[in-house]
Amino acid sequence: MHVNIRLFARLRELAGAAELARQLPEGSSAHDAWNTLVAEFPAMKDYGGSISCAVNEEYSRLSTLLRDGDEVAFLPPVSGG
């Protein structure tokens, strides 16, 4: 299935892109999408314990199962204000 991945802040810089389109096996979770990214961009591994994720612009658990066409965003620790 096809998913759109969105990245922010330092994750965006590590990937060199704010958006990536990737093919994932049916039944993949947001965490599986993350693991795909880490395989591609090993420097992201350090964020494994601190990222948040959002599926289709809603905060979601990493265990959330993705569907074809979903957008999954990975968010490093936040620093607004």
Next chain:
Amino acid sequence: MRPGSAPARGRSTISGGYTEQMAAFHVTAAPLDVQAVAGLVTRDSDGAVATFVGLVRDHNAGRAVRWLDYEAFAPLAVKTFEQIGGEAAAQWPDTRLAIHHRTGRVAIGEASVAIAAASPHRGHAFAACRYAIERVKQIAPIWKHEHFEGGEVWIEGATADPADDTARAAALERACT
């Protein structure tokens, strides 16, 4: 003004590119206007409006800061602000919040965030305003890219988890003590 006539209302004061229909929860690259933000939530039944303006300062962690670039996941940030507004309304039912956050390059001394909490009672207004900024820092998907003398760094604070009741309780404690 004729004797006995009501004075003009001040809340129509709009400036800095703000429009009268602007949303209470907003992410924008434009300069913030805290007076306009306050006007979005203040009613005739309110006795107080507490406002908070976060400023970009010229130093951080021993570094001389030149400016900050703010990045946001804007649609999710607005939803997060709405959640914070809902949390505040549950805690202080007569109190309303507005939260506006800046994106892009923000110079030293400029406002990065403007929050207003309006209530019939000053205690609730103060508490809700403090609660809101604590929650923004905990869960809003917004990041500072700090440019300082000699380099740049992404500031990374809390892992955002809007469902984390411990973080929410900590924000409430800060607001009420």
